[in-house]
Amino acid sequence: MKDFMLLFRQPNYDYSKAPAAEFQALAKKWQDWAGGIAAQGKLTSNGTRLALEGKVLKAGGIVTDGPFVEIREMLGSFLIVKADSLEEATTLAHGCPALDANGSVEIRPIMG
Amino acid sequence: MEKEQTSLKRLFQQEFSKMVAVISSLFGLQHIEIAEDIVSETFLQATETWETKGTPPNPTAWLYAVAKQKTLYYFRRNKILRKKVIPELTARQENSEEIEEPNFSQQNIKDSQLQMLFAVCNPAIASEAQIGLALRILCGFGIDEIAEAFLSNKDTINKRLFRAKEKLRTEKVKMGLPQENEIVSRLDNVLHIIYLLFSEGYYSKTQSQILRKDFCLEALRLGLMLTEYERTNLPKTNALIALMCFHASRFSARETSEDTMVLYEQQDEALWDRELIDQGKHFLYLSAEGSEVSSYHLEARIAWWHSMKEDTQEKWENILSLYNQLLLVNYSPSVALNRTFALYKANGRQEALVEAEKLKLDNNHFYYILLGELYKGLDNEKAKLNFQKAYSLAKTQTERQDIQEKIDNMP
Numbered sequence: 001m002k003d004f005m006l007l008f009r010q011p012n013y014d015y016s017k018a019p020a021a022e023f024q025a026l027a028k029k030w031q032d033w034a035g036g037i038a039a040q041g042k043l044t045s046n047g048t049r050l051a052l053e054g055k056v057l058k059a060g061g062i063v064t065d066g067p068f069v070e071i072r073e074m075l076g077s078f079l080i081v082k083a084d085s086l087e088e089a090t091t092l093a094h095g096c097p098a099l100d101a102n103g104s105v106e107i108r109p110i111m112g
Numbered sequence: 113m114e115k116e117q118t119s120l121k122r123l124f125q126q127e128f129s130k131m132v133a134v135i136s137s138l139f140g141l142q143h144i145e146i147a148e149d150i151v152s153e154t155f156l157q158a159t160e161t162w163e164t165k166g167t168p169p170n171p172t173a174w175l176y177a178v179a180k181q182k183t184l185y186y187f188r189r190n191k192i193l194r195k196k197v198i199p200e201l202t203a204r205q206e207n208s209e210e211i212e213e214p215n216f217s218q219q220n221i222k223d224s225q226l227q228m229l230f231a232v233c234n235p236a237i238a239s240e241a242q243i244g245l246a247l248r249i250l251c252g253f254g255i256d257e258i259a260e261a262f263l264s265n266k267d268t269i270n271k272r273l274f275r276a277k278e279k280l281r282t283e284k285v286k287m288g289l290p291q292e293n294e295i296v297s298r299l300d301n302v303l304h305i306i307y308l309l310f311s312e313g314y315y316s317k318t319q320s321q322i323l324r325k326d327f328c329l330e331a332l333r334l335g336l337m338l339t340e341y342e343r344t345n346l347p348k349t350n351a352l353i354a355l356m357c358f359h360a361s362r363f364s365a366r367e368t369s370e371d372t373m374v375l376y377e378q379q380d381e382a383l384w385d386r387e388l389i390d391q392g393k394h395f396l397y398l399s400a401e402g403s404e405v406s407s408y409h410l411e412a413r414i415a416w417w418h419s420m421k422e423d424t425q426e427k428w429e430n431i432l433s434l435y436n437q438l439l440l441v442n443y444s445p446s447v448a449l450n451r452t453f454a455l456y457k458a459n460g461r462q463e464a465l466v467e468a469e470k471l472k473l474d475n476n477h478f479y480y481i482l483l484g485e486l487y488k489g490l491d492n493e494k495a496k497l498n499f500q501k502a503y504s505l506a507k508t509q510t511e512r513q514d515i516q517e518k519i520d521n522m523p
Contacts, residue, residue, distance in 0.1 A: 028433070032459070035436030036467050039448040046440050 001082040003044050003110040004089035008096065009073035010103030013052060029097045037081055037092055044080040073103055080110065120162075123171060124155050128252030131179055133224035134214050137287050138183070141231055141280050144249070150186060154179045176216040183214050225250070226337060226344075227287040233302040236283040241276035242305050243312065248273055251330040261316055261323055295343055302344075303352050303408070306334050310356050314363075328360050351399035351408035357392030358415035361385040381421045389419045407442040410434050428457035445473050449482055461486060477505035477515075484518065496522055 015023055037043045052074065056064045068074065076098065083089035086109060093105040128151055135147035154175055168174045232245045247253045247261075259269045279285075290298040313327025335353040338344040365383035396412055414434045417427050435451035448471055456464030465486050473479035480502035487495035496519060503515045 028429070031433060031436045032455070035432075035439055035451060036470070038436070038439035038443060039451050039467065040470050040472070041443055041445075041448065043440065043443075 001042075001084060004081050004083055004086070005108050005110055006079045006081060006089070006093055006096075007106040007108070008076045008078065008098040008103060009071075009106070010076055010098050010101045011073055012101070013074065013076060026097060029100075033095050033097060034079065036095070037079070042082045042092060044082050047078040047080060049077045050075060076103075116167075120159065120167075124158075125252040127151075127172060127175055128155075129228070129250050130221045130225060131175070131214075131216075132249055133228040134216055134221055135179065135183055137220075137224045137227060138212060138214055141285055141287055144277055144280070146186065148249075150179060150182045153182060176214075180213050180216070222337075222340065224287070226341060227289060229302060229334060229337065230290060230298060231280070231285050231287050233298075233305040234280070234283070234285050235298075235301050236285065237276050237279045239305065239308065241272055241279065243308055244269060244272045245276045246305060246309055246334075247327075247330075250334060251327075253326075253330075257323060260320060261312060261327065289343075292343075296346075299338075299344055299346065299349070302338070303335075303348065306331050307352060307408075309334070310359070314359055325360075325363055328356065328363065332356050332360065347399045347401045347404060348406040348408050349399075350395045351406060351412045354392045354395035354399055355408055355412040355415050357388045357395060358412065358419050361388035361392065361419065379421075384419070392416065392419065405437070405441075407438060410438040410441065414438070423457070425458065428454055432458040445471075445476055446478065449473070449476075449478055452482060456486060461490065465490075475505065477502040477507070477511065480505065481515065481518070488522070492522060 015026070018026075034043065034046060038046075056068065058064070081089055081092050083092060086107065089109075090107050093107055096105050098105055131151045131154070132144070132147045135150055136144050139146055157178060158171075158175060162168070162171075229246075229250060232249055233242055237245070244258060247258050248255070253261075255266050255269050255273075259266050262269070289295065310328055310331035313324045313329075313331065316324045316327070332353065335349065335356060338349045339353070361384050362379060364385065365379040365381070392412075393416065396416055399409060399412065414431055417431050417434075420427065432451065432454040435447065435454050438447055439451060452464055452468050452471065455467055468483055468486055471479060480498045484495045484498035484502060487498060489495075499515055499519045499522075503512055503519070506512045506515055
């Protein structure tokens with residue numbers, strides 16, 4: 001088993017207009033999804049959430065405000081999972097709530 | 113006559129750990145057998161004397177007085193002690209050549225017992241050995257009782273205890289509370305041993321239900337001991353006690369005359385011990401402090417939800433959420449299975465089945481029991497197949513009987 005990092009991106013994390021019940025339901029969705037991976041004994045680290053402010057540094061010393069890279073999606077958080085292959089790690093990513101918010105999950109093998 | 117014998121046995125069991133602790137704090141852990149011998153001899157003398165002269169008005173005072181005499185006598189007679197132990201003692205006492213007599217005051221008994229608890233629950237020794245020592249030295253159980261609980265024999269247990277005491281010697285473990293910077297991590301180990309001790313009692317396969325209940329109560333007593341000291345009276349200590357109270361409250365409901373475990377769903381709520389549940393709530397409340405969420409906190413909350421038998425959506429959603437968190441802190445196959453059951457109750461059978469299939473706990477008969485339960489009513493053929501697989505993997509006659517019943521009850 002190797003470790004893989006799952007990075008979650010969404011175009012938008014503004015839930016200020018969402019009613020409390022929707023927010024709770026979303027939290028439950030994330031928790032149940034991560035719990036499902038944990039139940040299989042495949043969660044290495046629950047990762048952490050990232051604050052929404054940030055900067056991007058590019059070649060030539062260019063620094064831009066805001067955690068936006070070329071694509072219109074912001075990195076929200078990450079998880080580290082255990083799997084035998086990149087395909088299997090990708091299977092674990094299914095059902096991730098970021099996908100419901102028009103976002104994406106990037107899956108990367110961890111080296112070393 | 114028999115009643116008197118049982119109460120003598122109880123008295124001796126209670127006093128054994130107190131007295132061994134106090135005397136060991138004098139002689140040092142290297143000579144723990146001396147302390148055990150002195151106490152055993154004291155009990156022997158008590159049994160013989162009280163049989164003819166009757167029980168004295170203050171039995172514990174009698175025991176302490178005789179133990180003191182024997183300790184001093186032993187000291188004076190034993191050259192090795194004089195040469196090796198006394199120099200160490202006088203270094204501690206700062207002056208006299210006089211032998212300190214064992215101090216059986218309430219405070220010193222408490223202090224010595226706490227020190228002994230930390231000495232015995234030492235990560236340098238294998239955890240099996242720690243439990244064995246705890247049962248013998250801290251809880252005063254007899255070798256045959258310990259053997260019965262572990263479904264083992266006296267020889268094996270004696271060897272285990274002997275090796276454990278050897279380890280205490282070679283690792284030079286001393287009585288005395290760990291240093292400030294170590295106490296929290298050492299406390300984690302102590303809590304873990306208490307938890308294992310409780311589980312031994314709770315899940316033990318031995319026939320003697322009284323013995324199992326005694327184990328649980330002793331574990332509770334050790335936990336409570338920790339709450340009497342500021343440095344060990346932490347939220348996670350209270351959480352562990354709450355957890356033990358909630359589980360213990362269902363003890364009577366779990367027993368039946370046919371030696372089978374009555375599963376939660378079928379328990380008679382009226383047999384639950386309300387006082388223990390209330391105690392549990394009290395300690396759960398105390399544990400809700402600080403920022404640490406230990407696995408004991410999560411388990412205690414789950415146990416609290418289970419202390420309310422009614423099946424509500426709210427209950428199961430909360431339990432699911434707690435199991436999700438528990439898995440992050442403390443993964444184990446049985447937690448994963450319990451989580452999946454909670455998922456079934458909270459989110460429905462379809463989702464639970466999908467998740468259950470992913471678990472792939474192929475050698476675990478509980479896994480197949482869960483799958484069987486989930487398929488029941490949906491696909492009875494599959495349910496039966498899973499129950500049969502569970503049957504083939506089951507380890508005890510009792511378990512096989514239970515599973516057979518499930519198969520027989522299928523339409």
